[in-house]
Amino acid sequence: MSKENVLRVSDITMQFGGVVAVDDLSLEVNKGEIIGLIGPNGAGKTTAFNVITGVYAPTNGAVELNGEIIVENCPQGKMKTLYKGKNNGKYKDVKVLTPDKITKLGVARTFQNIRLFKGMSVFENVLVAMHMNLESGVFGAAFRSGKAKAEETAMREEAMRLLKMFGLEKNKDDLATSLPYGKQRHLEIARALATKPKLLLLDEPAAGMNPQESAELMHLVEKIRDEFDLSVLMIEHHMQVVMGICERIYVLDYGALIAQGNPEEIQNNPRVIEAYLGVDE
Amino acid sequence: MTELTKRNKSILSVIVCAVFLAAVYIGDMLVPPTSGMRMLFTVLEKGSVYALVAVSMNLLNGFTGLFSLGQAGFMLIGAYIYAIFSIPTAMRDSVYQYFEGGLIKFSVTENLGNALGTVMGDFGVMLGEHIGMIFLMLCAGILTAGVAALIGLPVLRLKSDYLAIATLGFAEILRAFFQWKAAGPITNSSNLLRSYTTYETPLFPVIAAGLCIAFIVLLINSSYGRAFKAIRDDEIAAEAMGVNLFKHKQMSFIISSFFAGLGGALLAMFQSSVASTPFTSNMTYEILLIVVIGGIGSVTGSIIGAYLFVACSEWWLRGLDSGAFLGISAGFMRPGFRKVVFAVIIMCIVLFYSRGIMGNKEFSWEGLVGFFKRIFSGKKKTSEKNHKTNTDKEKEAR
Numbered sequence: 142m143s144k145e146n147v148l149r150v151s152d153i154t155m156q157f158g159g160v161v162a163v164d165d166l167s168l169e170v171n172k173g174e175i176i177g178l179i180g181p182n183g184a185g186k187t188t189a190f191n192v193i194t195g196v197y198a199p200t201n202g203a204v205e206l207n208g209e210i211i212v213e214n215c216p217q218g219k220m221k222t223l224y225k226g227k228n229n230g231k232y233k234d235v236k237v238l239t240p241d242k243i244t245k246l247g248v249a250r251t252f253q254n255i256r257l258f259k260g261m262s263v264f265e266n267v268l269v270a271m272h273m274n275l276e277s278g279v280f281g282a283a284f285r286s287g288k289a290k291a292e293e294t295a296m297r298e299e300a301m302r303l304l305k306m307f308g309l310e311k312n313k314d315d316l317a318t319s320l321p322y323g324k325q326r327h328l329e330i331a332r333a334l335a336t337k338p339k340l341l342l343l344d345e346p347a348a349g350m351n352p353q354e355s356a357e358l359m360h361l362v363e364k365i366r367d368e369f370d371l372s373v374l375m376i377e378h379h380m381q382v383v384m385g386i387c388e389r390i391y392v393l394d395y396g397a398l399i400a401q402g403n404p405e406e407i408q409n410n411p412r413v414i415e416a417y418l419g420v421d422e
Numbered sequence: 423m424t425e426l427t428k429r430n431k432s433i434l435s436v437i438v439c440a441v442f443l444a445a446v447y448i449g450d451m452l453v454p455p456t457s458g459m460r461m462l463f464t465v466l467e468k469g470s471v472y473a474l475v476a477v478s479m480n481l482l483n484g485f486t487g488l489f490s491l492g493q494a495g496f497m498l499i500g501a502y503i504y505a506i507f508s509i510p511t512a513m514r515d516s517v518y519q520y521f522e523g524g525l526i527k528f529s530v531t532e533n534l535g536n537a538l539g540t541v542m543g544d545f546g547v548m549l550g551e552h553i554g555m556i557f558l559m560l561c562a563g564i565l566t567a568g569v570a571a572l573i574g575l576p577v578l579r580l581k582s583d584y585l586a587i588a589t590l591g592f593a594e595i596l597r598a599f600f601q602w603k604a605a606g607p608i609t610n611s612s613n614l615l616r617s618y619t620t621y622e623t624p625l626f627p628v629i630a631a632g633l634c635i636a637f638i639v640l641l642i643n644s645s646y647g648r649a650f651k652a653i654r655d656d657e658i659a660a661e662a663m664g665v666n667l668f669k670h671k672q673m674s675f676i677i678s679s680f681f682a683g684l685g686g687a688l689l690a691m692f693q694s695s696v697a698s699t700p701f702t703s704n705m706t707y708e709i710l711l712i713v714v715i716g717g718i719g720s721v722t723g724s725i726i727g728a729y730l731f732v733a734c735s736e737w738w739l740r741g742l743d744s745g746a747f748l749g750i751s752a753g754f755m756r757p758g759f760r761k762v763v764f765a766v767i768i769m770c771i772v773l774f775y776s777r778g779i780m781g782n783k784e785f786s787w788e789g790l791v792g793f794f795k796r797i798f799s800g801k802k803k804t805s806e807k808n809h810k811t812n813t814d815k816e817k818e819a820r
């Protein structure tokens with residue numbers, strides 16, 4: 142493939158005690174792609190996201206971002222005997238970056254159950270996401286040094302631009318949780334974009350939206366991809382959305398990858414139909 | 423309704439501060455030492471110290487969401503560092519009478535006072551002493567912050583209640599350490615430290631606490647303050663947005679402890695004698711109480727709460743202990759009854775104002791205008807609306 146690779150997940154297995162939540166998952170996201178990750182409830186999609194963003198250290202496997210390994214682990218301690226997955230021994234290094242470092246490298250995410258900062262305004266929610274790039278120290282920031290002032294102004298302008306793009310500028314000073322549900326989802330995306338990501342992970346962005354809203358969301362995601370020059374990996378249950386915008390789709394069931402391909406291939410794949418609808422007895 | 427511009431508001435604030443400080447200064451000169459109104463200044467001094475410590479605790483508990491109960495321990499360090507290094511050399515033998523005059527044989531304030539005194543006379547002595555006092559206060563803060571940084575390493579990996587228990591434990595360990603006999607040549611074990619240099623005018627603690635609180639407010643309104651609030655609201659989301667959890671928790675803990683230490687030094691000056699016994703968890707609870715009464719997450723609330731608390735416990739409710747209160751005298755008003763009444767008041771506040779006096783709002787001139795309008799107009803509904811728009815504007819102003 143000639144396309145530039147952004148994310149490469151290799152042989153990820155995530156085992157909680159004796160339960161294998163993600164089993165030997167490998168996937169790739171190339172530059173500018175919108176990739177779907179689907180599967181029935183409890184298939185391990187969000188766990189996969191949590192591994193990619195560093196919330197969980199995988200039991201085995203590695204994650205690469207732009208060719209740089211950000212997460213790598215192999216079974217350790219009592220997991221050595223408990224481990225049920227494959228590829229044991231393939232990975233030797235242990236390197237698990239914390240979520241904030243991974244975000245700094247260019248992976249931003251939204252959450253399935255919206256996680257906005259409740260006590261803060263819409264504007265502040267977006268500003269927080271830019272804090273990590275702040276160069277001035279505590280004292281500079283507290284005493285409003287020239288540099289800190291300039292940085293703060295730049296942050297505010299950038300945040301305002303993002304809010305405008307999502308039609309949230311009128312709600313700027315409202316408490317984030319006082320927004321209607323759909324707008325909260327938009328705010329989460331705006332907040333994620335404020336970290337200037339190269340890869341955006343969307344966890345069920347269309348959950349709870351009606352067909353018209355999901356259609357709008359599809360356009361929005363495409364617009365974001367083009368305007369911010371990033372790649373998108375999304376978990377979604379709305380098939381209309383997934384089939385409409387995703388170039389490739391990965392299907393998980395019971396933690397394992399059961400199919401991958403373009404929307405048409407997935408729609409006609411018997412194993413996918415089986416996973417979603419059950420087998421004809 | 424008259425609109426206040428940002429410029430006018432800051433002018434108004436400066437004027438009010440200046441008038442207040444002038445009033446304190448003149449009042450201090452006019453009121454004779456025997457007058458009952460002297461209590462006002464005691465409340466002002468102790469209230470300022472408590473306000474500073476309460477605000478520093480609020481930075482940690484209310485703005486960063488770290489439920490820490492180590493404040494008294496950190497104040498203890500600050501108070502001791504100030505006292506130990508400012509006892510005049512001549513007094514050391516009598517203060518450290520059980521430890522042969524102690525290990526440390528110099529006094530920062532005295533030495534600086536003498537040094538400048540030879541150059542500039544009496545004014546130099548005073549100037550030198552004050553420079554020494556400020557220097558020692560900063561040292562107290564910095565050393566406390568250093569201890570906090572060490573304690574923070576293990577403790578800040580804990581969450582909620584566990585963090586509270588661990589910090590409470592460390593505070594008690596610190597107290598026990600200062601009472602330890604082997605440390606006696608420095609800390610005077612469990613005996614009093616006294617006769618050290620202290621301030622003469624009530625302006626000193628008011629200004630010192632005011633400057634420190636101003637710094638904390640500036641910090642809270644900066645980008646770092648937003649990061650702290652993000653950690654309070656949702657740790658996982660904050661981390662996913664690139665906020666380094668440990669670094670920011672540690673930062674908040676250290677800054678809070680710095681001001682707790684500085685507050686401890688001020689308290690030492692206020693009391694003019696220090697022993698480690700009062701710095702128990704009881705003191706931490708008092709400060710926590712102030713934070714809760716004022717409103718968790720409101721600096722203004724903590725300040726109001728501190729003055730109210732100190733005024734009640736030191737002054738207004740004193741009569742309850744001595745048998746005569748507001749003209750009523752009764753047999754049940756025995757020493758200790760004050761605490762009963764106090765407990766009832768606190769219960770009422772917690773029941774009916776569960777979010778504290780200020781909630782998580784801050785003082786603003788519009789808010790104050792709206793408040794008085796509500797009182798005088800009596801039209802509850804319209805004025806409530808006004809108040810709401812006021813708070814919105816206040817946010818915009820920020």
